[in-house]
Amino acid sequence: MATDRGNSDEYVRPIRRILVIGLLTFLVGLFLLWRIDSPRAERFRAMLVDRFVPSMDWALVPVTKVADMIEGFESYSRIYDQNQELRRELQQMRAWREAALQLEQENAKLLDLNKVRLDPALTYVTGVVLADSGSPFRQSVLLNVGARDGIMDGWATTDGLGLVGRISGVGQTTSRVILLTDPGSRIPVTVQPSGQRGILAGDNSALPPVDFIEDIDRVRPGDRVVSSGDGGVFPAGLLVGQLVTGPDQRLRVRLSADYERLEFLRVLRSQSAERIGEPGGLVVPEFEPEPRKEEDAVAQGEAGDG
Amino acid sequence: MADVIVTHNWRHRTLFLGLSFIIVFARLLPLDTGPGQFPGPDLLVCLAFAWVLRRPDYVPVAMIAAVILMTDILFMRPLGLWTACVVLGYEFLRSREPFSRDLPFMLEWTVVGTVITAMTLGYVIVLAVFAVDQPALGLTLLQMLATIAAYPLVVLFSARLLGLKKIPPGAVDQLGHKL
Numbered sequence: 001m002a003t004d005r006g007n008s009d010e011y012v013r014p015i016r017r018i019l020v021i022g023l024l025t026f027l028v029g030l031f032l033l034w035r036i037d038s039p040r041a042e043r044f045r046a047m048l049v050d051r052f053v054p055s056m057d058w059a060l061v062p063v064t065k066v067a068d069m070i071e072g073f074e075s076y077s078r079i080y081d082q083n084q085e086l087r088r089e090l091q092q093m094r095a096w097r098e099a100a101l102q103l104e105q106e107n108a109k110l111l112d113l114n115k116v117r118l119d120p121a122l123t124y125v126t127g128v129v130l131a132d133s134g135s136p137f138r139q140s141v142l143l144n145v146g147a148r149d150g151i152m153d154g155w156a157t158t159d160g161l162g163l164v165g166r167i168s169g170v171g172q173t174t175s176r177v178i179l180l181t182d183p184g185s186r187i188p189v190t191v192q193p194s195g196q197r198g199i200l201a202g203d204n205s206a207l208p209p210v211d212f213i214e215d216i217d218r219v220r221p222g223d224r225v226v227s228s229g230d231g232g233v234f235p236a237g238l239l240v241g242q243l244v245t246g247p248d249q250r251l252r253v254r255l256s257a258d259y260e261r262l263e264f265l266r267v268l269r270s271q272s273a274e275r276i277g278e279p280g281g282l283v284v285p286e287f288e289p290e291p292r293k294e295e296d297a298v299a300q301g302e303a304g305d306g
Numbered sequence: 307m308a309d310v311i312v313t314h315n316w317r318h319r320t321l322f323l324g325l326s327f328i329i330v331f332a333r334l335l336p337l338d339t340g341p342g343q344f345p346g347p348d349l350l351v352c353l354a355f356a357w358v359l360r361r362p363d364y365v366p367v368a369m370i371a372a373v374i375l376m377t378d379i380l381f382m383r384p385l386g387l388w389t390a391c392v393v394l395g396y397e398f399l400r401s402r403e404p405f406s407r408d409l410p411f412m413l414e415w416t417v418v419g420t421v422i423t424a425m426t427l428g429y430v431i432v433l434a435v436f437a438v439d440q441p442a443l444g445l446t447l448l449q450m451l452a453t454i455a456a457y458p459l460v461v462l463f464s465a466r467l468l469g470l471k472k473i474p475p476g477a478v479d480q481l482g483h484k485l
Contacts, residue, residue: 030375030385034385056331067335131334
């Protein structure tokens with residue numbers, strides 16, 4: 001009795017064991033394949049996600065909306081105060097808007113007078129957030145736009161307020177955005193106004209740290225952090241956030257994007273910027289003049305004289 | 307007669323698949339996109355282990371492997387490794403299932419907790435050996451503890467709401483085979 005383990009059929013057990021060993025071999029093989037040829041495996045993953053998640057779209061979006069509404073419902077109790085507050089803010093914003101418009105016109109005029117050429121305007125594709133990474137260890141979201149909409153790997157994503165992340169993994173109808181807070185995210189940034197360069201490295205916390213700042217003394221908490229465009233991956237000048245000092249005395253960034261409410265994201269179409277690859281050569285005539293015999297002789301004679 | 311058993315099994319298998327789908331769905335909902343939350347328990351593992359210690363015939367290994375592999379793909383984990391860990395743990399528990407029928411629950415919980423700990427450590431060590439980027443060890447251990455803590459709740463849910471009972475000693479199925 002004690003040795004009788006459940007399914008006592010003499011034939012079933014060995015076959016089952018072989019099948020289980022086969023299954024384990026397959027899984028370990030899959031892991032090795034993923035480790036060896038990660039890009040291919042990730043493409044395979046993106047393809048599967050692309051097949052699977054949009055089919056849950058009909059349920060994912062309404063459930064998210066309802067949950068948001070329930071959350072919003074709780075704030076109805078103080079809706080009057082909120083309304084007043086918003087009106088006041090709107091009033092202030094109108095004044096600011098007027099100022100901004102005037103400044104913009106002035107700026108445009110000055111730029112025109114100076115013949116300054118700006119970056120080509122960034123166009124964007126807007127997508128709805130379908131799903132998040134589902135794991136507390138990875139920070140990414142899935143958008144409902146993909147290769148069909150012309151999305152490409154590496155493009156920057158904002159939520160209108162600030163940089164959110166970059167596209168990593170594109171399926172036919174979906175694409176994955178690795179958020180700036182993901183442990184695998186590294187973004188070159190500039191701290192303004194001092195212009196110090198650094199790398200924003202996600203570490204799974206709400207305030208990602210900035211590494212490799214050359215001169216720590218020239219930056220201070222409260223400085224604006226924007227993307228620097230180094231490495232040609234990102235367009236430069238996208239607002240990332242503000243510098244703060246973390247509880248561990250490291251310089252960290254409070255992100256401008258509203259990470260608690262990622263609903264619609266803009267994927268910025270980056271034109272691959274022209275890059276200056278090599279240092280300039282010597283300034284010489286493009287074609288060599290044909291050497292003539294007399295000139296050669298003269299030249300030699302002169303050389304001999306000298 | 308055989309058809310009755312088969313449909314009975316399949317009904318429970320479909321139930322398991324449905325529950326897994328709901329769990330995965332809830333995890334995918336983009337409600338809390340901010341970082342720094344407490345990592346919740348891995349309910350799928352709890353569910354699989356609670357079921358295999360009660361009715362192993364309801365949760366065949368291929369189904370478990372397929373479900374966990376799907377979550378590997380969806381949750382951006384390394385492909386296959388966690389599934390292999392779960393399958394190993396599942397097989398271990400399945401082979402012990404006939405002995406655990408008359409064990410008290412505390413003992414069952416201890417065994418499951420040990421298995422989950424071993425799986426997590428094995429997973430972390432293999433990832434370290436293969437030099438894969440890992441989340442902080444503290445977070446992984448927190449999730450492991452949450453999973454172990456959630457196990458009794460999942461058992462309670464399965465037993466009370468779904469009527470999943472341990473096989474009593476000497477029970478037979480409709481064909482007279484010993485379960």
